[in-house]
Amino acid sequence: MSELVFVFQTLVDGLLLSGGYILIALGLGLIFGVVNYVNVAQAEFSMFAMYGTWVLWIALGLDPFLSLAIILPVFAMIGVAFYVSMVRAVRTRDHGVHILMTLGLAFILQNAALLIFSADVRTIRTAYSAASFNIGGVSINIVKLVAFLIAIALFFALIAFLNKTRTGRAIRAVAQDESLAAAFGVNVDRIFMITVAIAIALAAAAGTIMMPHLFVQPMVGQFFVLFAFAIVVMGGMGNLKGALVAGLIIGVVEAFGQVYIGGLAGRIIVFALILIILYLRPSGLFGRSAL
Amino acid sequence: MSDLILDVRGLTAGYTEEPIIQDMGMRAERARITGIIGPNGCGKSTFLKAIVGIVSPTSGQVMLDGSDVTYNTPFETLKYGLAYIPQGRQVFADMSVLENLRMSAYTLRDETVIRGRFDEAFTHFPRLYERRQQLAGTLSGGEQSMLSFAMAMVLQPKCMLLDEPSLGLAPTMIEQIFETIIEMNEAGMSMVVVEQNINVLFQIADYIYILDSGRNRFDGNPEDVLKQEELLKLYMGVQA
Amino acid sequence: MTAVLASPRIYVPLAALILFIAAAPWFSPFYLNMAILFLLFAIWGHAWNIIGGYGNSLSLGHAAFVALGAYVPTLMLRAFDLTPIVGAVFGMLAAIAVAAFVGWVTFRLKGAYFAIATLAIITLLHYLTLHFRGLTGGAQGVSVPFRGHDPLYLQFSSNLYYFYILLVMAVLVTWIMQRFDRSQFGYHLRAAGQDEAAAQSIGIDTRQVKLWGFMMSAAITAAAATVYAQFIYHLDPFYVVHIQLSILILLPAVIGGPATVWGPVVGAALLVPVEQLAQRELGGTYAGAQLILYGLVVILVLRYLPEGIVGILGRYYSRLLARLPGGDDIGGKSKPRRQSD
Ligand SMILES: Nc1ncnc2c1ncn2[C@@H]1O[C@H](COP(=O)(O)OP(=O)(O)OP(=O)(O)O)[C@@H](O)[C@H]1O
Numbered sequence: 001m002s003e004l005v006f007v008f009q010t011l012v013d014g015l016l017l018s019g020g021y022i023l024i025a026l027g028l029g030l031i032f033g034v035v036n037y038v039n040v041a042q043a044e045f046s047m048f049a050m051y052g053t054w055v056l057w058i059a060l061g062l063d064p065f066l067s068l069a070i071i072l073p074v075f076a077m078i079g080v081a082f083y084v085s086m087v088r089a090v091r092t093r094d095h096g097v098h099i100l101m102t103l104g105l106a107f108i109l110q111n112a113a114l115l116i117f118s119a120d121v122r123t124i125r126t127a128y129s130a131a132s133f134n135i136g137g138v139s140i141n142i143v144k145l146v147a148f149l150i151a152i153a154l155f156f157a158l159i160a161f162l163n164k165t166r167t168g169r170a171i172r173a174v175a176q177d178e179s180l181a182a183a184f185g186v187n188v189d190r191i192f193m194i195t196v197a198i199a200i201a202l203a204a205a206a207g208t209i210m211m212p213h214l215f216v217q218p219m220v221g222q223f224f225v226l227f228a229f230a231i232v233v234m235g236g237m238g239n240l241k242g243a244l245v246a247g248l249i250i251g252v253v254e255a256f257g258q259v260y261i262g263g264l265a266g267r268i269i270v271f272a273l274i275l276i277i278l279y280l281r282p283s284g285l286f287g288r289s290a291l
Numbered sequence: 292m293s294d295l296i297l298d299v300r301g302l303t304a305g306y307t308e309e310p311i312i313q314d315m316g317m318r319a320e321r322a323r324i325t326g327i328i329g330p331n332g333c334g335k336s337t338f339l340k341a342i343v344g345i346v347s348p349t350s351g352q353v354m355l356d357g358s359d360v361t362y363n364t365p366f367e368t369l370k371y372g373l374a375y376i377p378q379g380r381q382v383f384a385d386m387s388v389l390e391n392l393r394m395s396a397y398t399l400r401d402e403t404v405i406r407g408r409f410d411e412a413f414t415h416f417p418r419l420y421e422r423r424q425q426l427a428g429t430l431s432g433g434e435q436s437m438l439s440f441a442m443a444m445v446l447q448p449k450c451m452l453l454d455e456p457s458l459g460l461a462p463t464m465i466e467q468i469f470e471t472i473i474e475m476n477e478a479g480m481s482m483v484v485v486e487q488n489i490n491v492l493f494q495i496a497d498y499i500y501i502l503d504s505g506r507n508r509f510d511g512n513p514e515d516v517l518k519q520e521e522l523l524k525l526y527m528g529v530q531a
Numbered sequence: 532m533t534a535v536l537a538s539p540r541i542y543v544p545l546a547a548l549i550l551f552i553a554a555a556p557w558f559s560p561f562y563l564n565m566a567i568l569f570l571l572f573a574i575w576g577h578a579w580n581i582i583g584g585y586g587n588s589l590s591l592g593h594a595a596f597v598a599l600g601a602y603v604p605t606l607m608l609r610a611f612d613l614t615p616i617v618g619a620v621f622g623m624l625a626a627i628a629v630a631a632f633v634g635w636v637t638f639r640l641k642g643a644y645f646a647i648a649t650l651a652i653i654t655l656l657h658y659l660t661l662h663f664r665g666l667t668g669g670a671q672g673v674s675v676p677f678r679g680h681d682p683l684y685l686q687f688s689s690n691l692y693y694f695y696i697l698l699v700m701a702v703l704v705t706w707i708m709q710r711f712d713r714s715q716f717g718y719h720l721r722a723a724g725q726d727e728a729a730a731q732s733i734g735i736d737t738r739q740v741k742l743w744g745f746m747m748s749a750a751i752t753a754a755a756a757t758v759y760a761q762f763i764y765h766l767d768p769f770y771v772v773h774i775q776l777s778i779l780i781l782l783p784a785v786i787g788g789p790a791t792v793w794g795p796v797v798g799a800a801l802l803v804p805v806e807q808l809a810q811r812e813l814g815g816t817y818a819g820a821q822l823i824l825y826g827l828v829v830i831l832v833l834r835y836l837p838e839g840i841v842g843i844l845g846r847y848y849s850r851l852l853a854r855l856p857g858g859d860d861i862g863g864k865s866k867p868r869r870q871s872d
């Protein structure tokens with residue numbers, strides 16, 4: 001394999017793996033930008049969605065990508081429950097309180113998963129799992145490609161929803177000025193609830209689309225959420241388009257670090273990058289632009 | 292027997308235990324302009340906020356066109372037809388002019404009605420139409436004022452409460468805003484206008500209230516108020 | 532001296548302490564282990580409380596200071612045969628340096644950034660430990676070389692010695708915190724944590740104050756970690772250099788009562804036994820069940836008792852003390868409306 005092809009292969013691998021992380025980061029950023037709430041347990045919902053997808057696959061033989069049709073609405077409802085029980089009452093308190101409470105929730109969810117599903121690693125390998133095609137020597141795995149495309153499609157769907165629909169506009173209005181939005185008849189509490197429901201559904205979608213090429217065990221969320229935070233910091237807190245670009249960059253950086261330096265160098269670079277960005281450009285590479 | 296659009300009695304309200312306004316009253320007539328003046332920090336804005344329900348009154352009564360709206364939320368008050376345009380030109384800075392108008396029409400569902408209201412707003416403020424795609428945060432102060440006016444107009448309220456519409460605007464802008472106020476008033480809109488810019492207010496207002504330290508101090512026709520030179524000097528530093 | 536001793540505010544905790552010291556030799560290994568962990572988490576809780584409680588800056592990275600306090604002396608012991616008593620100084624210096632760096636980067640920012648940065652630092656350290664296998668032993672971890680009973684190297688024939696060492700440290704740190712609580716430094720840090728703008732307006736350099744607080748916090752954490760390393764004698768990067776430990780460190784202060792002297796102690800006294808017992812009773816069949824309990828407690832305490840447990844417990848304790856001999860003035864002094872009920 002020529003050097004150039006190898007570079008492209010690494011680039012493609014990095015890009016394709018970033019889809020799930022981007023969706024988790026979008027949810028984090030959405031909740032932060034609109035509700036001003038920091039949810040550290042965001043990726044625990046992804047973890048449960050992975051188990052959900054796995055159960056649907058094992059029990060019903062449902063294709064993991066098709067199971068999105070069940071996972072998304074179910075986790076949107078779970079998001080509503082999360083909002084009512086964990087967010088509403090403490091929304092206006094310190095970010096520290098949010099972080100600690102959702103850390104508590106993460107503990108509960110991780111260990112609940114451990115009790116229910118044990119620590120065993122679970123995977124889904126479909127008939128087409130290994131299928132891939134080749135462009136100029138660069139091999140592209142179908143499952144990863146589909147996952148990536150779904151993630152990108154969900155991103156654009158979210159942006160369109162926020163910009164083109166009445167509810168979406170209300171979400172942005174609440175993010176910009178809660179009391180002014182209320183003055184024009186927006187039910188702010190309901191908007192918060194919808195926002196959190198969407199964010200949790202996005203986290204769940206992330207889990208489902210990653211399931212066919214990754215694996216699940218009770219602690220995967222802990223790692224996902226760190227990556228998502230790296231993306232959020234790099235893209236700018238609450239900046240959704242920034243999150244997309246940052247997600248792609250971080251995916252690629254990790255892949256190159258891993259391939260060219262080896263071991264865990266990719267991850268080390270990603271987390272060192274967080275500190276560097278916080279120092280040089282705390283508002284993120286793309287600023288803190290509002291929704 | 293006059294025709295009251297807004298009848299406020301004995302309103303007491305504040306942000307903490309300590310009331311900022313006490314036992315305040317105001318009677319605004321339909322299709323007239325009622326002016327409110329008073330020194331900085333005397334509670335003019337708080338009075339308006341208490342009327343629309345942003346600040347909850349501890350006692351008193353607010354009657355809007357015959358219905359009691361005292362303990363309503365701002366949005367409920369708005370549904371009854373009382374629009375409040377806050378001090379300092381509040382708009383959604385990261386939304387375009389058109390999106391801002393859309394937000395003000397949030398509770399209206401009928402697209403044709405909405406279109407009609409937008410057209411009306413744009414005929415009043417052609418400048419806004421030219422800039423309908425621009426982000427509100429990048430508009431000039433005067434344009435933002437217009438926008439916040441236009442946003443209130445979209446709801447076709449029975450009565451508008453304006454909190455210092457001229458604040459921080461250039462003289463030509465002020466003139467334009469007040470022309471709009473007159474125009475809307477002539478078209479039948481009832482208005483309550485808080486102003487520091489007394490000279491202009493006295494030209495357009497039908498009746499004036501003077502507040503001091505959260506209480507009514509004096510009220511009367513502009514001519515009567517102008518006779519109270521002592522008061523004006525004391526509170527406004529106006530050389531009448 | 533006797534006058535001071537006559538107050539139940541002094542003699543009750545002192546009696547409890549003496550009882551604790553005297554009873555220790557009769558503890559079963561399970562309870563001795565529990566007592567050691569209690570002391571350890573009380574110290575770490577105090578340390579976290581400086582920045583997380585008083586400074587109101589949520590650190591999710593304290594396991595990084597544990598890691599440095601544990602790994603640095605251990606690696607130095609392995610490489611240069613240096614006693615951990617001296618190695619501890621290097622561990623503390625490393626922890627202080629990392630705290631200074633992270634604090635310097637983030638204390639000019641607001642809100643969640645500090646928490647995120649500390650999360651990044653512990654994660655970074657975790658992966659660095661795994662990556663540089665040659666130095667750290669990687670995922671296998673690293674062991675403290677066995678030297679038999681060698682007090683100069685903090686190695687003892689019985690765990691009881693670790694108990695007494697940590698007890699001395701815990702009493703010392705509690706005493707420091709008692710002074711800190713009433714010092715100007717403590718007051719400034721509290722002000723900086725509660726309302727940054729207001730603190731700055733009265734001339735407090737909030738960034739500086741938080742930086743000092745964070746460094747002090749890191750140093751104490753690392754010092755206790757050095758003793759801890761000798762006690763467990765094998766460092767597992769999935770426990771010692773892991774976010775999970777960061778969370779276990781912050782829980783005693785958060786649940787006990789942030790920004791109070793006794794909060795971390797009460798919190799550790801509650802959480803460590805619960806955790807240990809739950810692990811013994813449920814560990815085999817229901818691994819992780821005790822952590823579910825932890826999670827629930829955290830959520831409920833934050834939601835309904837933001838002042839922590841000492842907030843309520845303190846009231847009953849004061850009432851109790853007031854009834855004891857010499858306690859006539861206690862209720863009257865601090866709580867004027869004591870017997871209104
Ligand atoms: N949100 C608030 N919380 C607490 N106090 C407030 C708040 N808003 C206003 N106040 C206080 O209430 C008093 C009256 O304020 P208000 O804004 O009603 O005055 P105003 O007459 O509108 O003044 P100005 O002419 O400067 O607009 C002031 O002392 C002000 O400090």
Ligand SMILES: [Mg+2]
Pocket residue numbers: 335336337378454
């Ligand atoms: Mg005002």
